Amino acid sequence: MTIKTVFLKALKNKNALAGLALVLFFALIALFAPVLAPSSGRDAYQMPQSGYGVQPQQPSSEHYFGTTENQYDLYYGIVWGARMAFKVGITVVFFALLIGVLIGGAAGYAGGWTDEILMRLTDIIFAVPSMVLAMVIAAMLGRDLSNMMIALTVVSWPSYARLVRGGVLSVKERDFVTAARALGASRVRIFFRHIIPNAIYPVVIMASLDIGYIVLTAASLSFLGLGSPVGTADWGQLVALSRNWILGGHGNPFAYWYTIVIPGGALLLFVLAWNLLGDAFRDILDSSARKA
Numbered sequence: 001m002t003i004k005t006v007f008l009k010a011l012k013n014k015n016a017l018a019g020l021a022l023v024l025f026f027a028l029i030a031l032f033a034p035v036l037a038p039s040s041g042r043d044a045y046q047m048p049q050s051g052y053g054v055q056p057q058q059p060s061s062e063h064y065f066g067t068t069e070n071q072y073d074l075y076y077g078i079v080w081g082a083r084m085a086f087k088v089g090i091t092v093v094f095f096a097l098l099i100g101v102l103i104g105g106a107a108g109y110a111g112g113w114t115d116e117i118l119m120r121l122t123d124i125i126f127a128v129p130s131m132v133l134a135m136v137i138a139a140m141l142g143r144d145l146s147n148m149m150i151a152l153t154v155v156s157w158p159s160y161a162r163l164v165r166g167g168v169l170s171v172k173e174r175d176f177v178t179a180a181r182a183l184g185a186s187r188v189r190i191f192f193r194h195i196i197p198n199a200i201y202p203v204v205i206m207a208s209l210d211i212g213y214i215v216l217t218a219a220s221l222s223f224l225g226l227g228s229p230v231g232t233a234d235w236g237q238l239v240a241l242s243r244n245w246i247l248g249g250h251g252n253p254f255a256y257w258y259t260i261v262i263p264g265g266a267l268l269l270f271v272l273a274w275n276l277l278g279d280a281f282r283d284i285l286d287s288s289a290r291k292a
Helices: 003-010 014-031 074-110 112-127 130-141 145-171 175-182 187-199 201-208 211-223 235-245 257-291
Strands: none
Touching: 014 074, 014 257, 074 112, 074 145, 074 187, 074 201, 074 211, 074 235, 074 257, 112 145, 130 145, 130 211, 145 187, 145 201, 145 211, 175 187, 187 201, 201 257, 211 235, 211 257, 235 257
16 A cells, blocks of 8 residues: 555545644644744743743733743743644654664564664663653753653664564565566665665654654653753643642632643644544554455
8 A cells, every 4th residue: 555545545534634633733833933922032942931930920911821830921832832842753753763764674684683683672672661761861861852852762763663674574575576686686776775665654654643652752751851941842841830830729729720721732632633643544554454
């Protein structure tokens, strides 16, 4: 099944359409962030701060969604947080997929000791819970956005490597690969021209749909103080800034509802969008595999 066929079938799937609509909604927010929330500083991802008061301020004409603890503008954080989510998700998935293709492809194509060594390396990383390993790496490297993405990449590539290896093992025994080998094509040409293009497309589809999980994990690291620096437009950090106000004020448990509902809702919808797409594409691929 080609990517075009998968896409056409996805257009007939309600879950895929709902997920796609949500993804496009956040994509438009991220694309037009400079218009929706103009930046006045050098770093557009740095949220404007109207003071240093601890108590959040209610939504107003000046702050549409109110302010967080330490008076960071919540509306600005939500808008630029959408662009941050795409930045982190796409960057981590791209490099994790790249590493996974190279390692998994080499393991499956070469076989023998190469396969054993690379797959045992993959198993070592799999042996440690991904969240725990990401926390350890992020803590060792220091609190920084780039370090957080490095930690997420390290824990993400093994799953892609296994998928690619399985695809390569299946494709490399097919007739067209045997024919290319008989015609004198080099091993490198066979690998990049014939095997990888025919083994990678299910992995590319699944990798693109893994963005929601990556963003959720990144938000968890930011919540724990291991992600982006303080004041960065990051939904995980916005949730962290609201944790002291979840119970509201004296006699009014919902006094500061906006500090947790708005950033938490944005994160929920973003992850839900990619999960809906992921479930739809998984069903499409599984049904196609059963028919084959």
